[in-house]
Amino acid sequence: MSNSPDKIIILGGKGMLGTDVASECKSRGIDYEVFDLPEFDITNEHQLLSLIHPAHTIVNCAAYTNVEKAETETELAFRVNAEAVRMLALSARKSDAWVLHISTDFVFDGTSDKPYTEKDIPHPINAYGRTKLAGERLLTENHCHYCIMRVEWTYGRNGDNFINKIIQKARTLASAKPGEAGQKEMKVVDDQIGSPTATTEAARAICDLISKKPTGIYHFASQRYASRLEVARFIAEKLNLGVQLAPCKTSDFPSAAARPLNSRFDCSKIRPLLNGPIKPWQVSLEEFLKQAQS
Numbered sequence: 001m002s003n004s005p006d007k008i009i010i011l012g013g014k015g016m017l018g019t020d021v022a023s024e025c026k027s028r029g030i031d032y033e034v035f036d037l038p039e040f041d042i043t044n045e046h047q048l049l050s051l052i053h054p055a056h057t058i059v060n061c062a063a064y065t066n067v068e069k070a071e072t073e074t075e076l077a078f079r080v081n082a083e084a085v086r087m088l089a090l091s092a093r094k095s096d097a098w099v100l101h102i103s104t105d106f107v108f109d110g111t112s113d114k115p116y117t118e119k120d121i122p123h124p125i126n127a128y129g130r131t132k133l134a135g136e137r138l139l140t141e142n143h144c145h146y147c148i149m150r151v152e153w154t155y156g157r158n159g160d161n162f163i164n165k166i167i168q169k170a171r172t173l174a175s176a177k178p179g180e181a182g183q184k185e186m187k188v189v190d191d192q193i194g195s196p197t198a199t200t201e202a203a204r205a206i207c208d209l210i211s212k213k214p215t216g217i218y219h220f221a222s223q224r225y226a227s228r229l230e231v232a233r234f235i236a237e238k239l240n241l242g243v244q245l246a247p248c249k250t251s252d253f254p255s256a257a258a259r260p261l262n263s264r265f266d267c268s269k270i271r272p273l274l275n276g277p278i279k280p281w282q283v284s285l286e287e288f289l290k291q292a293q294s
Ligand SMILES: NC(=O)c1ccc[n+]([C@@H]2O[C@H](COP(=O)([O-])OP(=O)(O)OC[C@H]3O[C@@H](n4cnc5c(N)ncnc54)[C@H](OP(=O)(O)O)[C@@H]3O)[C@@H](O)[C@H]2O)c1
Pocket: 011, 012, 013, 014, 015, 016, 017, 018, 035, 036, 037, 038, 040, 041, 042, 043, 060, 061, 062, 063, 064, 065, 080, 102, 103, 104, 105, 132, 150, 151, 152, 153, 154, 155, 158, 159, 161
């Protein structure tokens, strides 16, 4: 790699968000380099140290993101989401680098009846959320120049996400012959509320922050809120999926990891740092669906 101090180092740059951060850097003419498994392991201190020395900006999208498996693979999740972030902070401090670290709404328990602000006290309710919160704390406690951008309900072309799952499941149901897959009714939870956020939009926000290098925690999500069921209805209508959607509750789906019911973010802190307004979720999702069809 080149030693240019202006180069953006994208860790986890082959993941769902990292890929779009790389594309956004490319379209803005920003010099960047991507690092990810299997060649680069963020938990390998030697690799991390040799990488960060010449870099002045690191965007950390690398993470253990399997929320269900984190309940049993907690040690691995902790190494990637927390311990590696501590090493990142220490090496960034040494080389005076600025770190933009990506975190999640899962640091909150979702019991608030308001959108979460950066001042709200985190209280994760599953192992993934606890490892991500530990990562945030290890970054801030180690006194490097940092910024944490929490995102929620993200979806993109390069990953497994709620939007793709809805489309796949609905298509399977719609194409089933009577009796094969039961009735063409699909149950979707109506008690989880948040803002579906395109990784392309999060990537734009990340590149806006890169040009300003602020310090502190920022919440980023699409404008407006919806339940998972409302999002599924929007997709079904736009794609004419031909399934009946019915409401159900999170508690109807047994799962290893508890999910926060309220994932709403208050994004007023980040807004003045962005180059343009945040789009409503319906606008970005419609664009995503159109692109996915073409
Ligand atoms: N997806 C969401 O709904 C959501 C919501 C809120 C916040 N976030 C946060 O957004 C960030 C980006 O996640 P994403 O959605 O883009 O997930 P992702 O697609 O799973 O991306 C994470 C990337 O990190 C890589 N990685 C895992 N372990 C690594 C290691 N030891 N060393 C180097 N790279 C490693 C993964 O590689 P492999 O694929 O090979 O494992 C993957 O390329 C994460 O911080 C996540 O916590 C995501």
